Amino acid sequence: MSTLSESFLTAGGLVLAADPQLLGIVTLSLQVSLTAVFFASCVGLPIGAAVAVGRFPGRKPLTVILNGLMGLPPVVIGLLVYLLLSRAGPLGSFGLLFTPTAMVIAQVVLITPIVAALSRQIVADAWRDYEEQLRSLGASTPRAAFTLLVDTRFSLSTAVLAGLGRAVAEVGAVMIVGGNIDGVTRVMTTSIALETSKGDLPLALALGFILIAIVLLLNALAHAVREWAVRRHG
Amino acid sequence: MADALLTLDALRYDAGDRTLIRDVSLRIEAGRRTLILGPNGAGKSVLMRLMHGLIEPSAGRILWNGGSGRPAQAMVFQRPVMLRRSVLDNVVYALDLAGVPSAERRARALDVLERVGLTALADRPARVLSGGEQQRAALARAWALRPRVLFLDEPTASLDPGAAAEVERLIRVIADEGCSIVMVTHHLGQARRLADDIVFVDSGRITEHTPVADFFTAPRSAEAGNYLRGELAWA
Numbered sequence: 001m002s003t004l005s006e007s008f009l010t011a012g013g014l015v016l017a018a019d020p021q022l023l024g025i026v027t028l029s030l031q032v033s034l035t036a037v038f039f040a041s042c043v044g045l046p047i048g049a050a051v052a053v054g055r056f057p058g059r060k061p062l063t064v065i066l067n068g069l070m071g072l073p074p075v076v077i078g079l080l081v082y083l084l085l086s087r088a089g090p091l092g093s094f095g096l097l098f099t100p101t102a103m104v105i106a107q108v109v110l111i112t113p114i115v116a117a118l119s120r121q122i123v124a125d126a127w128r129d130y131e132e133q134l135r136s137l138g139a140s141t142p143r144a145a146f147t148l149l150v151d152t153r154f155s156l157s158t159a160v161l162a163g164l165g166r167a168v169a170e171v172g173a174v175m176i177v178g179g180n181i182d183g184v185t186r187v188m189t190t191s192i193a194l195e196t197s198k199g200d201l202p203l204a205l206a207l208g209f210i211l212i213a214i215v216l217l218l219n220a221l222a223h224a225v226r227e228w229a230v231r232r233h234g
Numbered sequence: 235m236a237d238a239l240l241t242l243d244a245l246r247y248d249a250g251d252r253t254l255i256r257d258v259s260l261r262i263e264a265g266r267r268t269l270i271l272g273p274n275g276a277g278k279s280v281l282m283r284l285m286h287g288l289i290e291p292s293a294g295r296i297l298w299n300g301g302s303g304r305p306a307q308a309m310v311f312q313r314p315v316m317l318r319r320s321v322l323d324n325v326v327y328a329l330d331l332a333g334v335p336s337a338e339r340r341a342r343a344l345d346v347l348e349r350v351g352l353t354a355l356a357d358r359p360a361r362v363l364s365g366g367e368q369q370r371a372a373l374a375r376a377w378a379l380r381p382r383v384l385f386l387d388e389p390t391a392s393l394d395p396g397a398a399a400e401v402e403r404l405i406r407v408i409a410d411e412g413c414s415i416v417m418v419t420h421h422l423g424q425a426r427r428l429a430d431d432i433v434f435v436d437s438g439r440i441t442e443h444t445p446v447a448d449f450f451t452a453p454r455s456a457e458a459g460n461y462l463r464g465e466l467a468w469a
Contacts, residue, residue, distance in 0.1 A: 147327075
């Protein structure tokens with residue numbers, strides 16, 4: 001119990017003091033994960049819509065694979081991206097290993113399937129209602145997919161948020177490809193892991209509380225925006 | 235004999251191992267208001283979707299103007315599917331898909347919205363409109379395409395009497411502009427008011443295709459006779 005209460009106080013102290021080191025870590029966490037979510041959405045949303053609307057052979061197996069990939073283990077992705085980016089790897093010459101860029105790449109790989117699989121489900125549900133009308137109007141399949149992405153935008157925010165939640169909370173991938181270098185690639189989750197192994201449980205837990213608070217805040221914000229938008233646009 | 239607007243020739247449609255439409259042949263002349271009647275599950279909606287090209291027949295042929303090309307056409311569904319954008323943009327979207335030059339779309343959309351009485355709601359999000367307003371918007375969207383044939387699948391089934399009357403009035407105006415109407419309904423009064431001809435469908439077959447006056451006084455098929463007696467008992 002004392003660890004818990006102590007860590008609450010520590011967390012409060014860190015936040016109130018606007019500790020520059022903490023600020024740096026939080027900023028990098030959000031920078032990396034938001035960038036990853038942006039790229040994952042650019043790729044995942046069109047893939048999800050295409051699989052939902054398209055009629056091509058192998059659509060069903062693809063759906064199953066997409067859903068399965070949602071559960072990719074972060075450490076394994078980290079390891080694979082590590083091998084790609086390491087000096088001897090195929091992309092080694094770019095010198096990206098142990099940089100925030102490497103962390104973004106690993107997270108994009110990790111969450112693109114999540115965004116794609118969830119958006120496929122959302123768009124497929126809408127397609128059932130829209131299909132006859134859009135085909136009656138003469139929409140091509142790509143056009144229909146794009147129209148559905150626009151029309152389900154409020155629901156799709158949930159898919160994007162799920163990706164963000166996964167990205168900001170995972171530790172395995174960023175630890176391996178980032179290396180948890182102080183001031184360079186140290187993010188919230190890797191700090192927590194580090195402080196825990198050093199035995200500074202209150203600090204680790206305090207960082208954990210801040211992380212949870214940030215995730216809740218982002219979701220609350222998105223929820224409020226969505227509510228407002230749905231009320232306005234139906 | 236001149237080519238009919240639409241000719242169905244020995245049409246069949248199978249869904250899995252069930253045959254929903256069997257050996258249907260039909261001629262629909264241009265400028266007519268044809269209403270399709272029949273019991274639930276008879277295949278009315280399937281037949282209409284075949285005509286409009288939303289589904290492909292398993293066998294048989296569909297000929298437009300004797301095979302000289304598919305005329306501009308549109309369909310209005312029982313539940314209007316409005317896109318999550320303004321009423322005006324819903325119409326503009328349809329015109330865009332139809333290949334209307336972008337400079338003309340807005341004016342054409344506004345014109346048709348005025349004709350269905352939705353000018354004041356043009357900039358409102360379409361999804362927040364009432365059911366009746368949404369169906370009028372759907373009619374406007376279809377009308378803007380300047381169809382030669384308008385298909386309607388029970389367009390008033392989920393509307394209150396006032397909204398239904400307004401939709402009926404608009405269908406009549408569209409027909410008076412020379413657009414052929416093909417419409418499914420369950421409502422005998424509506425069929426009597428709107429139809430030139432009745433097509434009666436039962437168990438995937440057309441049992442008769444009769445001018446409306448004859449249909450209600452002396453139906454030729456036993457199926458239609460039974461249907462009318464059954465329905466009128468409730469009327």
